[in-house]
Each structure stands twice: as structure tokens, then as C-alpha cells.
Amino acid sequence: MQQTTTLQIAHTVSETRAALREMRRRGLTIALVPTMGALHEGHLSLVRAARTASDAVVVSIFVNPTQFGPDEDFAKYPRTFEADCAALEREGVDLVFAPAAEEMYPPGASTFVDVDGVSERLDGASRPGHFRGVATVVAKLFHIVQPDKAFFGQKDAAQVAVLRKMVRDLNFGLELVVCPIVREPDGLAMSSRNRYLSLEERRQALALNRALREVERLAAEGVTPAQKLIATAEAVLAGEPAVRVDYLHAVNPDTLEDVADTRNGALIAVAAFVGATRLIDNLLLPGKPR
Numbered sequence: 035m036q037q038t039t040t041l042q043i044a045h046t047v048s049e050t051r052a053a054l055r056e057m058r059r060r061g062l063t064i065a066l067v068p069t070m071g072a073l074h075e076g077h078l079s080l081v082r083a084a085r086t087a088s089d090a091v092v093v094s095i096f097v098n099p100t101q102f103g104p105d106e107d108f109a110k111y112p113r114t115f116e117a118d119c120a121a122l123e124r125e126g127v128d129l130v131f132a133p134a135a136e137e138m139y140p141p142g143a144s145t146f147v148d149v150d151g152v153s154e155r156l157d158g159a160s161r162p163g164h165f166r167g168v169a170t171v172v173a174k175l176f177h178i179v180q181p182d183k184a185f186f187g188q189k190d191a192a193q194v195a196v197l198r199k200m201v202r203d204l205n206f207g208l209e210l211v212v213c214p215i216v217r218e219p220d221g222l223a224m225s226s227r228n229r230y231l232s233l234e235e236r237r238q239a240l241a242l243n244r245a246l247r248e249v250e251r252l253a254a255e256g257v258t259p260a261q262k263l264i265a266t267a268e269a270v271l272a273g274e275p276a277v278r279v280d281y282l283h284a285v286n287p288d289t290l291e292d293v294a295d296t297r298n299g300a301l302i303a304v305a306a307f308v309g310a311t312r313l314i315d316n317l318l319l320p321g322k323p324r
């Protein structure tokens with residue numbers, strides 16, 4: 035185990051368990067923030083929320099191969115481990131768990147977590163097997179770390195729905211905390227994948243947030259039919275022809291099923307390709323008080 039002034043870095047499950055045993059022996063409550071690294075302010079907002087809510091913060095950094103499709107960006111996904119650890123140390127994180135793929139998936143591993151239903155919707159429809167990979171790795175992280183609370187971003191709204199259901203269905207004894215989307219000053223949702231964008235694509239990508247803000251404006255005026263809101267978002271996105279929409283839906287945030295009307299609340303979720311880069315963003319519309 036490497037040890038800097040405050041930050042411990044573990045690469046194996048047994049080192050991680052040993053460090054956690056020590057924390058628990060001291061009576062500390064433990065928060066987990068799962069990430070794939072290439073950390074930005076969005077990730078750090080989760081770390082800060084975790085820090086406030088718990089005595090000890092564990093951050094996992096693992097680019098999980100099972101959640102990438104064969105034609106996706108697993109090989110080129112940004113890996114900035116040294117810089118990530120430096121940032122986490124500045125944030126007062128206690129432990130980084132950064133396993134190799136063979137540590138997480140021993141040869142012959144054949145057990146997976148399928149959250150049927152929600153896993154096939156939104157990103158799950160576009161990226162078959164994606165949420166099976168996510169649910170499996172997060173379940174494993176929950177077993178290894180056994181946190182009191184685990185922190186996730188609203189940025190990945192479909193992932194939140196899948197994991198909430200998994201926590202409920204499999205009786206994980208932890209609280210799942212969801213933190214708001216952190217954006218660049220011009221509105222682009224922060225993402226490790228934003229670094230793939232050229233300057234021109236970076237500008238084009240702003241259409242996603244523009245479309246959501248337009249939906250928000252209409253919703254604030256009292257417009258509730260999903261069809262109207264989605265048509266408005268589509269029109270904004272069509273104004274940026276370089277942006278190729280993958281999905282755009284108004285859904286129930288828990289089941290991810292389409293809703294016809296948003297008056298009881300809805301998730302407006304969008305995924306789009308800008309060049310070769312797939313970006314996601316969303317807006318949570320609150321239900322009207324009845």
C-alpha cells in the first residue's frame with residue numbers, strides 16, 4: 035500500500051479491506067465515491083458532499099471494461115491517475131481504491147448483476163450490456179467497501195435509476211446520495227469525455243444544454259405535455275446539424291418509462307453524438323404540488 039501524507043492508495047481488494055477495517059475499528063462512518071478517473075469538478079463535487087456527510091471518504095478509480103461495448107472508447111478513455119490522486123489528496127480523501135482489471139474480474143468470473151427493465155432503457159437501449167457492467171462493478175464495490183453512503187451524479191440519471199433499484203432489490207444496507215450536475219460556465223455538463231471535443235465540437239455541444247434550458251423555460255410557463263416539450267428540444271438540437279441525437283425522452287425518473295405528461299415530474303434526458311463523442315445531459319422537472 036502506498037501512503038502519502040493523508041491519502042492511502044490501494045490497488046488490491048485485500049489492502050482496501052484492511053484499511054477499511056482500521057477505519058471501522060475507529061468508529062468512522064464511510065462514504066464511497068465510485069469513478070472512472072480523469073477527474074473534474076463534477077467528480078470533486080461528489081467528493082465534497084461525501085466529505086461533509088461522512089468521517090472517511092473512499093474514492094474508487096476504475097475504468098470498468100464490462101460497461102464498454104466492443105466499438106466504444108475503453109482503450110482511449112482518458113487515464114490521469116497521478117493528477118487524480120493529487121486532486122483527491124487536496125480534497126482530504128482518505129483512501130483511493132484503484133484496482134487492475136484482473137483484480138476486479140478474476141479469470142473465469144461469470145457472475146453479473148442484471149437490473150431487468152430499467153437497464154434496457156435510455157443508455158441501456160443505445161449501449162446493450164452497459165448497465166449490466168455498471169451494476170456488476172458497483173455491486174462489487176459495495177461489497178468490497180461496505181460504505182454507509184455512496185455518492186453518484188445526477189449527470190448519469192439512468193445509472194441512478196438502475197443503481198437505486200439494485201440497492202433496493204438486493205438489500206444493500208447503504209444510502210445512495212445523488213448530487214446535482216456540475217456545468218462549465220457556459221452550461222456544458224462536465225464530463226471526462228469533453229476532452230475528446232475539438233474547439234468547434236465544444237461549441238456545437240452547447241446545443242444539448244440549450245435544448246434543456248428551453249424545456250425548462252416552457253415547463254416554468256406551465257407547459258406539461260411531453261410531446262410539446264420534446265418537440266421544442268428537438269427544434270433547438272436541429273439548429274445545430276453537427277449534433278446527432280441518439281435519444282431524447284421525457285421519462286419517469288425511477289422506471290425510465292416514457293411519460294405523456296410531465297405534471298407529476300419527469301426526467302428530460304438527452305444523448306447525442308458530437309463528432310465521434312457521445313455526450314449525455316438531462317433536466318429533472320419537479321412534480322407540481324397537488
Ligand code: AMP
Pocket residue numbers: 068069070071076077079080185186187188189190213214215216217223224225226
Ligand atoms: P464517471 O467517472 O464518469 O463514471 O463518473 C463518476 C461519478 O461522477 C458518476 O456518479 C457521475 O454521475 C458523476 N459525475 C460525472 N460528471 C458529473 C457532473 N458533471 N456533475 C455531477 N456529477 C458528475
